[in-house]
Amino acid sequence: MLRRLILAAAAVLAFAAAPAFAETEAEHPENYPFSFEGVFGTYDRASVQRGFAVYSQVCAACHALEHMSYRNLGELPDGPFLAYRVTNEETGAQEITLTPHGHHGKPVDPNDNPYVRSIAEAATISAIDRETGQPTDRPGRPSDRFRSPFPNESAARLANGGALPPDLSVIVNARHGGADYIRSLLLGYGEPPAGVEVVEGKYYNRYFPGGWIAMAPPLVVEGQASYSDETVATIDQMATDVAHFLEWAADPKMAHRKSMGFSVMIFLLLLAGLTYTSYRLVWRNEKH
Amino acid sequence: MSGPSTYVPQTGFTRWLDARLPIVRLAHDSFVAYPTPRNLNYWYTFGAILSMMLVVQIITGVVLAMHYVASTGVHTGGYSSIAFASVQRIDRDVPYGWLIQNIHSVGASMFFIAVYVHMFRGLYYGSYKAPREVLWILGCLIYLLMVATAFLGYTLPWGQMSFWGATVITNLLGAVPVVGESIKNWLMGGFSIDNPTLNRFFSLHYLLPFVIAGVTVLHVWALHVTGQNNPAGVPVKSAEDTVPFTPYATMKDAFAVVLFMLMFAAFVFFLPDALGHTDNYIPANPLVTPAHIVPEWYLLPFYAILRAIDFNVGPIDSKLGGVILMFAAIAVLFVLPWLDTSSVRSMRYRPIARICFVIFVVVSIALGWAGAQNPSLVLNPVEYRADLNWAQGGALRVAEVQVSDPGQMDAAIEASTKELTDAGASYTYVARESGTRATVSGLVGGEMQTQTVSAHSTDELEEAVATAKQGVGAPIVEVARHTPFEFTVTRLAQLLTAYYFAFFLIILPLLGLRETPGRVPDTIAKAVLSRQPKTAGAEA
Ligand code: HEM
Numbered sequence: 103m104l105r106r107l108i109l110a111a112a113a114v115l116a117f118a119a120a121p122a123f124a125e126t127e128a129e130h131p132e133n134y135p136f137s138f139e140g141v142f143g144t145y146d147r148a149s150v151q152r153g154f155a156v157y158s159q160v161c162a163a164c165h166a167l168e169h170m171s172y173r174n175l176g177e178l179p180d181g182p183f184l185a186y187r188v189t190n191e192e193t194g195a196q197e198i199t200l201t202p203h204g205h206h207g208k209p210v211d212p213n214d215n216p217y218v219r220s221i222a223e224a225a226t227i228s229a230i231d232r233e234t235g236q237p238t239d240r241p242g243r244p245s246d247r248f249r250s251p252f253p254n255e256s257a258a259r260l261a262n263g264g265a266l267p268p269d270l271s272v273i274v275n276a277r278h279g280g281a282d283y284i285r286s287l288l289l290g291y292g293e294p295p296a297g298v299e300v301v302e303g304k305y306y307n308r309y310f311p312g313g314w315i316a317m318a319p320p321l322v323v324e325g326q327a328s329y330s331d332e333t334v335a336t337i338d339q340m341a342t343d344v345a346h347f348l349e350w351a352a353d354p355k356m357a358h359r360k361s362m363g364f365s366v367m368i369f370l371l372l373l374a375g376l377t378y379t380s381y382r383l384v385w386r387n388e389k390h
Numbered sequence: 391m392s393g394p395s396t397y398v399p400q401t402g403f404t405r406w407l408d409a410r411l412p413i414v415r416l417a418h419d420s421f422v423a424y425p426t427p428r429n430l431n432y433w434y435t436f437g438a439i440l441s442m443m444l445v446v447q448i449i450t451g452v453v454l455a456m457h458y459v460a461s462t463g464v465h466t467g468g469y470s471s472i473a474f475a476s477v478q479r480i481d482r483d484v485p486y487g488w489l490i491q492n493i494h495s496v497g498a499s500m501f502f503i504a505v506y507v508h509m510f511r512g513l514y515y516g517s518y519k520a521p522r523e524v525l526w527i528l529g530c531l532i533y534l535l536m537v538a539t540a541f542l543g544y545t546l547p548w549g550q551m552s553f554w555g556a557t558v559i560t561n562l563l564g565a566v567p568v569v570g571e572s573i574k575n576w577l578m579g580g581f582s583i584d585n586p587t588l589n590r591f592f593s594l595h596y597l598l599p600f601v602i603a604g605v606t607v608l609h610v611w612a613l614h615v616t617g618q619n620n621p622a623g624v625p626v627k628s629a630e631d632t633v634p635f636t637p638y639a640t641m642k643d644a645f646a647v648v649l650f651m652l653m654f655a656a657f658v659f660f661l662p663d664a665l666g667h668t669d670n671y672i673p674a675n676p677l678v679t680p681a682h683i684v685p686e687w688y689l690l691p692f693y694a695i696l697r698a699i700d701f702n703v704g705p706i707d708s709k710l711g712g713v714i715l716m717f718a719a720i721a722v723l724f725v726l727p728w729l730d731t732s733s734v735r736s737m738r739y740r741p742i743a744r745i746c747f748v749i750f751v752v753v754s755i756a757l758g759w760a761g762a763q764n765p766s767l768v769l770n771p772v773e774y775r776a777d778l779n780w781a782q783g784g785a786l787r788v789a790e791v792q793v794s795d796p797g798q799m800d801a802a803i804e805a806s807t808k809e810l811t812d813a814g815a816s817y818t819y820v821a822r823e824s825g826t827r828a829t830v831s832g833l834v835g836g837e838m839q840t841q842t843v844s845a846h847s848t849d850e851l852e853e854a855v856a857t858a859k860q861g862v863g864a865p866i867v868e869v870a871r872h873t874p875f876e877f878t879v880t881r882l883a884q885l886l887t888a889y890y891f892a893f894f895l896i897i898l899p900l901l902g903l904r905e906t907p908g909r910v911p912d913t914i915a916k917a918v919l920s921r922q923p924k925t926a927g928a929e930a
Pocket residue numbers: 433434435436437438440441444505508509512515517518522525526528529530531532533602606609610613617618619620723
């Protein structure tokens with residue numbers, strides 16, 4: 103007992119230095135019923151369009167979409183600004199619209215797509231002037247990559263207090279929970295629970311591993327992104343839409359993948375039936 | 391087994407060719423007339439499934455290599471590498487690139503599912519035993535090559551797991567004494583994982599599948615020399631025991647291949663990322679270590695064995711020990727034909743061996759699970775307890791000790807302590823300020839008190855102790871923490887590893903000498919006939 107009590111003194115000191123329990127377990131993302139989930143799920147085009155508005159008006163200030171080009175916005179199968187050429191029933195004139203009008207509309211090449219062109223042209227792209235060889239700026243074209251907010255990683259870190267705003271083209275695949283996580287993260291800011299030590303220059307977010315994220319709450323007021331449809335841009339709505347858009351960005355070929363998947367599965371099932379029947383026929387007179 | 395050729399060329403051209411290059415005869419003898427045991431079950435279709443998978447991986451791989459760029463340089467307008475961006479380009483811009491890429495990455499997992507079934511099949515039916523030792527060893531060689539190929543391929547997208555997986559594995563080689571460091575640097579093409587590493591990994595990843603294809607040819611050749619084993623484990627004795635490969639085995643294989651493709655397609659089209667790790671969608675960053683570095687699922691059992699060794703054995707430190715055991719886990723397969731002493735091939739007729747085999751399969755899967763967990767995760771429900779001891783009341787007495795010669799220090803402290811205890815101090819405490827100065831404090835009088843706190847985790851316990859101490863408010867409180875028995879993932883992995891090796895090195899050698907096997911049928915035909923009453927209805 104004596105010896106152990108003596109050892110206690112060390113413990114007294116060690117205790118004073120014991121760390122506060124700053125690390126908090128991240129909460130599990132809230133499960134939101136996105137329309138693209140499940141084997142039959144499809145993208146909600148209007149939501150992807152609104153999500154693009156949120157991305158370009160809010161997130162694009164810090165986050166790149168480095169693996170994507172403007173033309174992707176107007177590409178099959180699910181580009182949010184995929185346009186169709188339709189003939190006006192009354193005037194007989196050719197018109198380009200975002201709605202396919204049943205099966206009458208013909209998809210427009212992204213290069214000729216006025217929606218995609220105007221989105222691209224709004225961006226300023228640094229390029230090399232072919233004649234002078236000097237750097238110049240020019241309006242973007244559909245074939246250009248999305249303009250990154252920063253020229254390189256160092257510049258991005260410098261502007262964000264040392265943290266790197268990750269590229270968002272595949273962010274949905276790069277995080278457990280996917281779109282649910284993105285949506286929850288955007289809505290998960292708040293006061294830290296009592297007793298949690300505040301981290302300088304970071305913001306408490308209950309869905310972020312460790313609790314403290316270097317991204318200031320990006321969605322703070324209703325109407326922060328202006329929507330072209332009647333939907334009210336509540337914070338919740340913006341978070342949902344941008345998560346939907348980012349899912350499309352990470353998996354633009356989903357519709358092709360699923361529809362081909364069905365054909366392949368049906369084909370293989372028929373083939374399985376056929377091979378099984380042949381197998382039984384071949385073996386019908388053999389004991390095995 | 392193969393016997394004399396029964397091929398008879400039918401046309402002028404085939405007669406002409408047969409006299410010059412009897413390739414049609416070879417194909418006919420190997421895949422048409424080749425006699426297969428009539429009792430082969432579906433476990434015997436996995437060789438055909440593997441052959442299909444090898445072709446699928448090579449074709450998709452060659453197409454991917456047309457678009458993939460092995461460069462760690464930063465791609466224009468972004469933060470990720472050119473390699474990472476080129477994989478994104480394949481998924482997004484190459485026509486059907488997403489399909490080819492999904493097939494290849496999911497295909498790697500499917501290939502391993504098939505190879506594990508194929509290997510367990512061989513274990514169960516004793517297919518490694520004479521005269522099929524070379525066939526088995528060639529199989530083990532193929533497996534080793536598959537592991538290497540899969541590891542190399544996983545580095546190519548240059549994601550976080552690619553980079554850190556490569557780092558962990560090359561570091562392992564560095565643990566080998568004397569030559570390790572040189573091998574490591576030679577493999578990396580420098581002193582760190584960088585562009586030269588990626589380039590040589592790509593080159594080797596393209597090369598090895600063709601080596602696998604070559605060894606597979608030898609594997610099938612060896613198979614056709616000895617003939618296939620079968621679920622009864624008894625050799626083929628007469629023509630009655632066999633059926634020709636085509637159409638009998640071909641049709642059964644075809645059906646099994648289609649079933650396998652159904653599962654494959656379900657993953658490719660509906661769950662393409664289910665078998666991968668999210669971190670590999672994060673571009674490689676040498677400055678950020680992922681929270682958990684784990685290999686692909688099919689290498690997890692070996693990863694668990696690697697990490698199970700957390701102790702040093704003589705001159706072998708834990709790291710090298712883990713590496714040795716990990717390689718030994720594969721090496722032991724090569725010598726298996728000489729470890730199993732039983733003359734009965736099929737475990738159908740070895741009741742005890744069969745139980746040990748089932749445990750072995752469970753152990754292998756459990757090792758895979760352990761490989762994916764945090765090694766220090768505690769698996770048993772434990773209660774952490776601590777006793778707080780302090781003295782209530784009493785007076786604190788402090789004595790200064792000062793000596794001129796540090797050598798006298800201990801004696802002086804002892805004397806001072808004794809003085810305090812003689813004065814009735816219930817405990818004393820020495821604080822040494824320097825070699826020649828110390829204070830000895832002691833509590834005189836007072837009553838000993840004890841309080842016990844408990845919690846379900848060490849963190850909670852520390853919190854509980856802190857709160858309890860505040861409540862006590864005594865100047866000195868002794869905390870005695872009781873370390874309960876913690877059954878960690880590492881402990882579990884050690885047990886599992888022990889069984890893994892015991893199965894090969896103890897159970898199979900000893901059991902073969904001692905067990906009484908069941909009655910083995912004399913011929914395959916008899917084995918089939920003996921089951922006849924049961925299957926008669928189905929056959930009709
Ligand atoms: C690329 C990988 C491989 C391919 C394409 C392949 C192909 C084949 C084929 C076509 C057969 C005959 C059909 C059957 O019994 O399933 C076979 C049999 C066999 N394979 Fe493999 N194999 C591969 C890997 C392995 C591995 C890794 C092992 C073991 C370590 C192995 C061990 C055997 C044995 C022992 C047999 C004879 C089975 C018996 O007669 O009971 N093979 N293999």
